[in-house]
Amino acid sequence: MTVTASIPVVAGSPLAAARRQLSDAATYLELDQGLYDMLSRPRREMTVSVPLRRDDGTITIHTGFRVQHNLSRGPAKGGIRFRPSVDIDEVRALAMWMTWKCALVDLPYGGAKGGVAIDPRLHSRAELERVTRRYASELGEFIGPDRDIPAPDVGTDAQTMAWIMDTVSTGRGVTLPASVTGKPLGLGGSLGRADSTSLGLTIVALEALSSHGLLPYRPTAAVQGFGKVGAGAARLLADAGVRVVAVSDEYGAVYAAGGLDIRALEEHVRLTGTVTGFGGGEPLTGAALLELRVDVLAPCAIEGVLHAGNARRVQARIVVEGANGPTTPEADAILRARDVLVVPDILANAGGVIVSYFEWAQANQAYRWTSAEVEERLRERMTESWRQVHAASLRTGRSLRETATAIAVERVAEAHRLRGLYP
Numbered sequence: 001m002t003v004t005a006s007i008p009v010v011a012g013s014p015l016a017a018a019r020r021q022l023s024d025a026a027t028y029l030e031l032d033q034g035l036y037d038m039l040s041r042p043r044r045e046m047t048v049s050v051p052l053r054r055d056d057g058t059i060t061i062h063t064g065f066r067v068q069h070n071l072s073r074g075p076a077k078g079g080i081r082f083r084p085s086v087d088i089d090e091v092r093a094l095a096m097w098m099t100w101k102c103a104l105v106d107l108p109y110g111g112a113k114g115g116v117a118i119d120p121r122l123h124s125r126a127e128l129e130r131v132t133r134r135y136a137s138e139l140g141e142f143i144g145p146d147r148d149i150p151a152p153d154v155g156t157d158a159q160t161m162a163w164i165m166d167t168v169s170t171g172r173g174v175t176l177p178a179s180v181t182g183k184p185l186g187l188g189g190s191l192g193r194a195d196s197t198s199l200g201l202t203i204v205a206l207e208a209l210s211s212h213g214l215l216p217y218r219p220t221a222a223v224q225g226f227g228k229v230g231a232g233a234a235r236l237l238a239d240a241g242v243r244v245v246a247v248s249d250e251y252g253a254v255y256a257a258g259g260l261d262i263r264a265l266e267e268h269v270r271l272t273g274t275v276t277g278f279g280g281g282e283p284l285t286g287a288a289l290l291e292l293r294v295d296v297l298a299p300c301a302i303e304g305v306l307h308a309g310n311a312r313r314v315q316a317r318i319v320v321e322g323a324n325g326p327t328t329p330e331a332d333a334i335l336r337a338r339d340v341l342v343v344p345d346i347l348a349n350a351g352g353v354i355v356s357y358f359e360w361a362q363a364n365q366a367y368r369w370t371s372a373e374v375e376e377r378l379r380e381r382m383t384e385s386w387r388q389v390h391a392a393s394l395r396t397g398r399s400l401r402e403t404a405t406a407i408a409v410e411r412v413a414e415a416h417r418l419r420g421l422y423p
Contacts, residue, residue, distance in 0.1 A: 002027050003036040014093035014303045014325045021329070022096065024402060025409040035413055042092055043110070044068040048138040050116055052131045055124055064135045066114040068148055069095035072415035075146055076112030077102055077353060079153030079182075080135075080160070082128075086115035090303070097324055098353070100408035101346040105385045107357045110412075112148050114139075120155045132160050136167040144168060145178035145364070151356050152182040154227075154302070158194075162187055178363035181356035190359035192374035193352075197322070198232025199375070200351015203382040205233075205296055205320045206240060208343050211390065212295075212317060215241075220294040222246040222316070224286065225301030226265075226275050229322045229349065233298055235262045245294060248286040249275050250301075255289070256281035291315060299326035306331040314340060321345040336399055344401035346408060347389055354381050 003026045019040055026036040045067040052060050065088050068076040078098040091113045098111030116135050120128055136143070143150060143164075152161055161180040165187060168179045177188035185191070192199075209215050221242050223234045226249045234244045243259040251274040254260065261280050268278045276283065290297065290305065293315040299305050300322030306314065311331035319335065320343045321327060327335070327342060335342055355378055362368055369377075393403040 003031065003033050012304075012328065013089055015089040015096075017304075017325055017329050018093040018096045021401065021405050022409065025406040028398075028402070028406050029410055029413065031409075031413055035416060038416065039070070039409065039412065040096075042067045042069045042095060043071050044142070045088070045092070046139065046142055047088060048135070050118075050131055050135045050138060052118075052123075052127060052134065054127060062116050062118045062131060064114070064116040064138060065091045066112065066139055066142055066148070067091045067095040068110065068112045068142075070099040070110040070412060072412055072419060073103060073110055074108035075110065076148035077107070077109035077151070077356065078112035078114065078148075079151045080114040080116075080156050080164075081153035082116050082118050082120045082155030082160075084117055084119045086117045091115055093303075094324055097346055099412060100405055101350050101353055103408040103411040104346050104389075104404055105350045105354055105381050106411075107353065109149075109353075109357070112150075113153075114150060115153070118155075128160070129163055132163045133167045136164045137171065140171070143179065144172075145176050145360070149178065149356070149360060150180050151352070152228075157228075158182055158184045158189060178360050181359040181363075183359070188359075188363050190355055190362055190374060191369065191371040192378070193355050193359055194228075195232045195236070196355035196374075196378060197229045197349050197352035198236055199378060200354065200382045201229065201233045201298065201300075201320055201322050201348050202236040202240060203351070203379055204343055204348050204386045205237065205242075205298065205318070207383065207386045207390070208318050208320065208341060209242075209295065212341070214295050214317070218243050219296060220245050220259075221296040221298060222289050222292045222294045223322075224248050224289055224297070224299045224305060224326075225323065226269060227301070229352075230298070230300035231262075231266055231269070233300060233322055234260075235266065237296075237298075238262045242296070246281075246284060246289045246292055247275055248284070248289045250286075252276040253284040253286050253289045254278045254281035255284040255292075296320055298322050302326070304328055306335070308334065311335055312338070314338075316340065318343065321348045324349065332399070332401060342399065342401060344404050347385055347400070347404050350385065351378055351382060354378055
């Protein structure tokens with residue numbers, strides 16, 4: 001049967017893309033309309049006002065969100081982003097994708113996401129601490145180690161998680177290290193967490209290159225976004241023998257046909273705050289980077305950067321999605337028609353939530369694993385997930401995204417069936 005959306009959304013938005021992917025999977029799996037409607041809506045969501053006393057004594061009001069999309073497989077899990085453009089529909093889409101991501105790599109979580117509409121670059125550390133703690137306190141009983149476990153995302157980091165953990169713990173009168181993941185090591189963070197998303201992306205990128213017979217020939221890559229995920233991915237790909245010829249950030253891009261010195265570039269970014277002006281390459285526009293002739297394109301920044309307007313000019317053979325939702329459904333169709341392999345976000349960037357799960361498990365056990373143990377278990381999960389999705393895609397003739405989403409949706413739907421509907 002064909003399921004239909006019962007809630008209108010803005011065409012071209014991340015939420016529209018997420019719902020369209022779910023609708024395709026639900027139709028393929030022959031889910032009934034009622035189950036589709038349940039899976040297409042968040043289980044819980046909250047919008048809060050977050051007042052901030054600035055350092056100069058003035059008060060500004062920011063809007064915060066937290067969406068728990070699904071709880072059937074376990075407590076909710078998902079990042080918190082500080083970004084001026086954050087809105088409720090963006091958070092709803094990201095929470096849904098987190099549900100599928102957790103199910104695809106077989107973690108005992110549902111999906112969640114949160115954010116505050118604020119630009120962290122315009123605020124002092126003290127102001128960021130105040131807005132973080134107020135946001136966490138407004139969420140109150142909504143989050144916690146057995147309910148909803150936040151993690152860092154765009155504009156947040158380990159220190160943000162430390163403030164949230166302390167706020168939650170203080171409010172409940174007990175220290176709760178498992179209430180967040182992505183914490184500093186000194187508060188129970190996991191070894192290997194910082195580069196986990198980047199490493200997971202690198203693992204599946206190398207698997208995808210191998211599936212195309214490209215690994216022995218020093219393949220090329222371009223990385224869009226040089227933040228927490230993109231910088232680590234560029235470095236790890238280069239360490240694995242991939243020639244990273246271009247990277248970009250919000251200010252511009254840099255290109256070197258022979259390959260960039262990624263560690264030197266990281267030092268340049270540490271000193272200047274941008275990849276632009278790096279002496280080891282030529283300037284390039286961010287838009288041009290997406291259209292370079294490379295073996296792998298890794299969009300690692302924000303949603304919707306590959307769309308109907310530029311997908312026909314993408315010359316990469318493989319797209320590995322480090323960001324959430326970087327490819328619109330229209331671009332997906334164009335890329336597939338042009339035989340460009342797209343490794344979807346719910347698989348490609350799942351390394352972060354996998355190691356977040358490891359951190360949560362370690363916190364609950366009050367026991368720390370070694371870096372080698374974390375990396376080995378991450379490699380096992382990512383490799384097995386790639387092989388399952390790739391094999392099913394070859395067997396059915398469906399794209400990697402269609403296949404991965406269907407596997408994930410089926411697992412969540414099965415959890416719904418087993419639990420039943422209360423009352």
